[in-house]
Amino acid sequence: MPNAPLTARQPRRNRYLLMRHGHSEANANGLIISRPERGLAGFGLSPRGHAQLEGLLADWRWPLPDRLLHSDFRRTTETAEWIGRHFGLLLAPHAGLRERSFGDLEGLSDDRYPDIxxxxxxxxxxxxxxxxxxxxxxxxxxxxxxxxxxxxQGETILLVSHGDPLQILLTALEERPLSAHRDREPLAPASITMLS
Known part of the structure; x- marks a missing residue:
């Protein structure tokens, strides 16, 4: 593997589908849930999130995934479970895909995100x-x-993660300044972005 950084222009050996988890209980309650001690066991998908995934899977428009990796938070795990059941894929939790930790803002109102x-x-x-x-x-x-x-190589890999980490990843792959990660259109819950 070359040591050159990954970029959008660099050819990749695999195709990636980047998915933000479905609407969650944290979203519904307007809370920042970013630490494993709260996010691993609690704050899964909301009823709205379940409906989003049902609609997504009924109208799947992307290549069929060969592999499925996901953040081990409850909301991403539940999202991955829906996808895995539908396509007959094994789930592979990966701590590298976790939510960005918002430190002392944990459990506070999500109206604090713009401060960060x-x-x-x-x-x-x-x-x-x-x-x-x-x-x-x-x-x-x-x-x-x-x-x-x-x-x-040659696989289509679905990565289920969170809004901020995915925005930051896409910004890095585009070789744009990381300080501009919020200049991107925010990724909606249950949305998929394809890297080819």
Whole structure:
């Protein structure tokens, strides 16, 4: 595997479908749930999230996945379970796909996200409020793809993760400044973005 960083222009050995989890109980309650101690066991999909996945699978428009990796948070695991059952895929939880940790904002209102995103725009390395830096999120998300590229080829791999990590990953792959990750159109719950 070459040591060159992954980019959107660099040919990949696999095709990737990047999926944000379905609408969750955290979304429904307007809460930041970003730490494993709360996110692994609780705050799964909302009824709206179940309906989104039902509609998505009834009208699947993407290549059929060969493999399925997902964040081990409850909301991403439940999303992956729906996909896995539908396509007969085994689930592979991966901590590298976890939600970005929002540190001291854990459990607070999600109207605090813009405070962090404003700081991100000034410095993607910041760790204000104990948040995980944008640069660290980019490194771990890119590492997931780099490892898959090193071990397999010719597969369509579905990665189920969270809004911020996926926005950051896409920004990194596009070789845009990581400070601009919120300049992208926000990824909707249960949306899929294809990397070819």
């Amino acid at each position: 995103w404003a700081l991100d725009a000034n410095d993607p390395r910041h760790r204000a409020f104990g948040v995980e830096s944008v640069t660290r999120v980019a490194d771990r998300m890119l590492a997931v793809i780099a490892a898959l590229e090193a071990e397999t």
